Amino acid sequence: MAFEGLTTRLQNVFGKLKGRGKVSEDDVNEAMREVRLALLEADVNFKVVKDFIAKVKERATGQEVEKSFTPAMVIIDIVNKELTELMGGTQEKLAKASKPPTVILMAGLQGAGKTTLTGKLAKLLQSQNHKPLLVAGDIYRPAAIKQLEVLGGQIGAPVFALGDKVSPVEIARQGVQQAKEQGNDYVLIDTAGRLQIDEQLMQEIKDIHAAVKPDEVLLVVDAMTGQEAVNVAKSFHEQLALTGVVLTKLDGDTRGGAALSVKAVTGCPIKFASTGEKIDQLEAFHPDRMASRILG
Numbered sequence: 001m002a003f004e005g006l007t008t009r010l011q012n013v014f015g016k017l018k019g020r021g022k023v024s025e026d027d028v029n030e031a032m033r034e035v036r037l038a039l040l041e042a043d044v045n046f047k048v049v050k051d052f053i054a055k056v057k058e059r060a061t062g063q064e065v066e067k068s069f070t071p072a073m074v075i076i077d078i079v080n081k082e083l084t085e086l087m088g089g090t091q092e093k094l095a096k097a098s099k100p101p102t103v104i105l106m107a108g109l110q111g112a113g114k115t116t117l118t119g120k121l122a123k124l125l126q127s128q129n130h131k132p133l134l135v136a137g138d139i140y141r142p143a144a145i146k147q148l149e150v151l152g153g154q155i156g157a158p159v160f161a162l163g164d165k166v167s168p169v170e171i172a173r174q175g176v177q178q179a180k181e182q183g184n185d186y187v188l189i190d191t192a193g194r195l196q197i198d199e200q201l202m203q204e205i206k207d208i209h210a211a212v213k214p215d216e217v218l219l220v221v222d223a224m225t226g227q228e229a230v231n232v233a234k235s236f237h238e239q240l241a242l243t244g245v246v247l248t249k250l251d252g253d254t255r256g257g258a259a260l261s262v263k264a265v266t267g268c269p270i271k272f273a274s275t276g277e278k279i280d281q282l283e284a285f286h287p288d289r290m291a292s293r294i295l296g
C-alpha cells in the first residue's frame with residue numbers, strides 16, 4: 001500500500017517523543033525537522049511541506065505542549081489534524097445536478113485510470129439506486145471503447161458509443177441527450193488522455209466541457225507518478241476548472257506524497273481513492289481516515 005514508508009518514519013519520530021516524559025521546545029523542533037524530512041522523502045511537494053510544518057509549529061506553540069501531561073500525544077494529535085486539513089478536511093461528495101442528469105467528465109493522462117474509474121463509479125452509483133450511462137469519448141486509444149463496453153456489460157450499465165470516427169464532442173453531446181431520453185440520472189464521460197499534457201488534448205476536453213457543461217470534472221491522478229502528478233493537476237486546473245480529484249493506484253508501492261500535495265496545490269477536493277484493478281475497489285476519500293492511516 002502507499003505511504004508505508006511515511007508511516008514507518010513518522011512512527012519512529014513519535015515513538016522517540018513518547019519515550020520522553022517532558023518535551024522541551026528543542027524536542028519539538030527536532031521532531032518537526034524529522035517530520036519535515038519524512039514528508040519530503042515521501043515526495044510531498046516541498047512548498048506544501050513548508051506550510052505544513054509552519055502550521056503544526058504554530059498550533060503546537062498555542063497548545064502549550066510543554067506543560068501538557070502527554071506532550072507527545074498533543075503533537076501527534078496536531079499533526080493528525082493538520083494532515084487531515086492538508087487533504088481537504090472533510091469528505092466531499094460527488095456533485096448532483098438540480099435537474100438530472102448529472103454530467104461527470106473524466107480528465108487525466110493516458111493510463112491514469114479514467115476508463116477503469118468510469119466503470120467503478122457507475123457501479124458505486126448503481127449501488128445507490130442511480131442509473132448511470134457510460135459514454136465512450138476516448139476514440140484514440142484503440143481498446144478504450146471496447147474496455148468501457150466490457151465494463152458496462154459486467155455491471156449491466158448502458159454504454160453510449162459511436163465508434164472512433166465521430167468527434168468526442170459530438171459523442172458527449174449525443175450521450176447526454178440519450179441519457180435524458182432514456183432516464184439515466186448520471187452520465188459518465190470517459191475522455192482521451194495523452195502520455196503528457198498537450199494542447200490538442202486540452203482543447204478537445206475544453207470543447208467537450210463547453211458542449212455538455214458538466215456538473216463535475218474529475219481529474220484522475222495516478223498516485224504512482226510522483227511530482228508529475230502535481231504538475232498535471234496544476235495544468236489541468238488552470239485550463240479546465242476541475243471540481244474534484246480521484247487518486248488511483250493507491251494500492252501500489254508508491255510513496256504517495258505527491259498525491260497528497262494535489263489538494264493543497266489546486267484547492268480541489270480529493271473525492272475518491274482507487275485501490276486496485278477490480279471494479280469494486282473504489283472508496284470515498286475521507287481525509288481524516290487517510291491521515292490516521294498514514295500516522296499508523
Ligand code: GDP
Nearest residue numbers: 110111112113114115116248249274275276277
Ligand atoms: P486510462 O487510459 O486513463 O483510461 O486508464 P485505464 O483505466 O485503462 O487504466 C490503466 C491501467 O491501470 C489498467 O491496467 C488498469 O487496470 C489499471 N488501474 C486503474 N486503476 C487502478 C488502481 O487503482 N490500482 C491498480 N493497481 N491499477 C489500476
